[in-house]
Amino acid sequence: MTDENRVVNHRAGNEPLFGNVAHFMGFPSYEGAGCAAEAVITGVPFDLATTGRPGARLGPWAIRQASSNLLWETVRWPWEFELTSKLEVADAGDLQVPPGDASRLTEQLEQHASALLSAGKHLVTFGGDHFITLPLLRAHARSLGPLALIHFDAHTDNYRGGLYDHGTFLATALREGLILPERSVQIGIRTAYDKLHHPFTVLDALQVDKTPAAALVQTIQEITAGQLCYLSFDIDCLDPAFAPSTGTPVVGGVSTTKALEILRQLTSCRLVGMDLVEVAPATQQVDVTALAAATLVLDYLYLVAAGR
Ligand SMILES: [Mn+2]
Numbered sequence: 532m533t534d535e536n537r538v539v540n541h542r543a544g545n546e547p548l549f550g551n552v553a554h555f556m557g558f559p560s561y562e563g564a565g566c567a568a569e570a571v572i573t574g575v576p577f578d579l580a581t582t583g584r585p586g587a588r589l590g591p592w593a594i595r596q597a598s599s600n601l602l603w604e605t606v607r608w609p610w611e612f613e614l615t616s617k618l619e620v621a622d623a624g625d626l627q628v629p630p631g632d633a634s635r636l637t638e639q640l641e642q643h644a645s646a647l648l649s650a651g652k653h654l655v656t657f658g659g660d661h662f663i664t665l666p667l668l669r670a671h672a673r674s675l676g677p678l679a680l681i682h683f684d685a686h687t688d689n690y691r692g693g694l695y696d697h698g699t700f701l702a703t704a705l706r707e708g709l710i711l712p713e714r715s716v717q718i719g720i721r722t723a724y725d726k727l728h729h730p731f732t733v734l735d736a737l738q739v740d741k742t743p744a745a746a747l748v749q750t751i752q753e754i755t756a757g758q759l760c761y762l763s764f765d766i767d768c769l770d771p772a773f774a775p776s777t778g779t780p781v782v783g784g785v786s787t788t789k790a791l792e793i794l795r796q797l798t799s800c801r802l803v804g805m806d807l808v809e810v811a812p813a814t815q816q817v818d819v820t821a822l823a824a825a826t827l828v829l830d831y832l833y834l835v836a837a838g839r
Pocket of ligand 1: 684686767768
């Protein structure tokens with residue numbers, strides 16, 4: 532490889548970008564606690580808690596497939612280093628989800644996450660619907676104490692209702708003391724919520740549209756300052772123009788450009804984990820949604836690496 536093409540040939544040799552897309556970005560398999568990787572990806576193909584269109588169980592598959600579009604940059608724009616020079620990442624594949632058993636899935640995902648956290652790993656998880664964030668928050672809070680939440684979404688997910696509902700997971704997390712509401716922030720909201728009693732700071736979709744990313748980032752950093760932060764990204768935070776393939780799309784959302792601009796600047800947040808949920812590829816004509824998701828995750832990994 533010559534110096535000129537050092538930044539654009541991710542894969543050694545002549546392997547085609549679209550060949551053997553078993554893992555996100557072609558990262559190696561996670562081989563258990565002895566594995567040197569610092570960040571570990573897991574797919575959770577579960578969508579029994581969705582209230583709108585189903586299909587998020589195929590999200591992990593679609594995000595991994597779409598990541599093949601991102602393989603050719605060794606040094607991803609606009610970052611100025613090679614991700615794997617600072618952060619070793621492995622892909623643990625998909626969690627085995629028992630068909631029709633939301634209760635067992637919840638236990639299995641929490642156990643899986645707890646085992647990774649005990650091994651000192653940084654978790655990045657692909658949904659699945661947004662319910663999967665609840666067992667992930669349980670595992671993180673058990674390991675690290677109550678967390679600040681940076682939550683990108685069209686919906687507050689703080690609704691009243693049953694346990695296995697992707698729109699109630701945050702109310703449950705709050706009741707269980709997993710997150711610190713006064714240190715948490717929701718970004719891109721554009722659906723009804725009780726403003727008088729809402730426990731979180733909201734940067735709604737109109738504010739996100741009108742405010743420069745740097746100012747939004749400053750607000751996020753002030754709210755979460757000093758706290759360990761978990762980042763949950765519901766792909767429906769993005770406008771359906773950018774991410775149509777999702778269970779409960781809402782127009783008037785955030786652009787991919789703005790979301791990436793915000794994400795890349797969260798450098799002073801003490802991030803401990805991330806999930807990317809609600810990619811439902813069965814509804815998609817092309818892979819634009821999964822590509823947005825794959826790109827957001829890759830930029831998140833760069834963000835973590837930049838702090839090393
Ligand atoms: Mn949502």
